[in-house]
Amino acid sequence: MWEETDRTTVDYGIAEKAENVAVVPADIGWQDVGSWARLAEIVSKSDNWVSGDLVIEDAHDNYVWSPGKTVALIGVEGLVVVDTPDALLITTKERSEDVKTIVDRLKRDNEDHLL
Numbered sequence: 001m002w003e004e005t006d007r008t009t010v011d012y013g014i015a016e017k018a019e020n021v022a023v024v025p026a027d028i029g030w031q032d033v034g035s036w037a038r039l040a041e042i043v044s045k046s047d048n049w050v051s052g053d054l055v056i057e058d059a060h061d062n063y064v065w066s067p068g069k070t071v072a073l074i075g076v077e078g079l080v081v082v083d084t085p086d087a088l089l090i091t092t093k094e095r096s097e098d099v100k101t102i103v104d105r106l107k108r109d110n111e112d113h114l115l
Contacts, residue, residue, distance in 0.1 A: 036063060036080040037093035048073065063093070087114050 015021065033039050040063030043049055048056055050064040050071055059073035066083035073079075080096045082089040089099065106114050 036082060036089075036091070036096040036099070039063070040080065040093065061093070 040049060047060050048054060048062045051067045053070040054064065055070065055072040057074045059075060060077045062073055062076060062079045064071050064081040066081065069083060078093045080091050080093055103115060
């Protein structure tokens with residue numbers, strides 16, 4: 001069903017068409033998480049961030065999502081590593097928004113099970 005919905009913003013697609021909506025003013029901050037690099041900026045409180053155990057040797061400014069797995073980084077900088085049960089993404093922070101090109105390619109190649 002989700003695939004059948006229009007791609008639009010929440011405010012236009014839902015909020016403007018909803019009835020019985022109430023709004024409460026609040027300053028809760030906003031974080032636009034549009035890429036893995038942006039997420040790394042938000043969560044990283046140290047030089048390297050990892051979801052599991054990390055072994056580091058001369059590695060800096062890396063973001064690693066690999067729950068339940070020990071990851072070793074040696075001599076690398078500015079990487080985003082995302083390990084899921086069915087796929088592994090490795091890119092630089094500068095190119096992390098380009099993941100959409102891989103998504104488009106997987107769709108074109110009928111590899112939807114990897115999305």
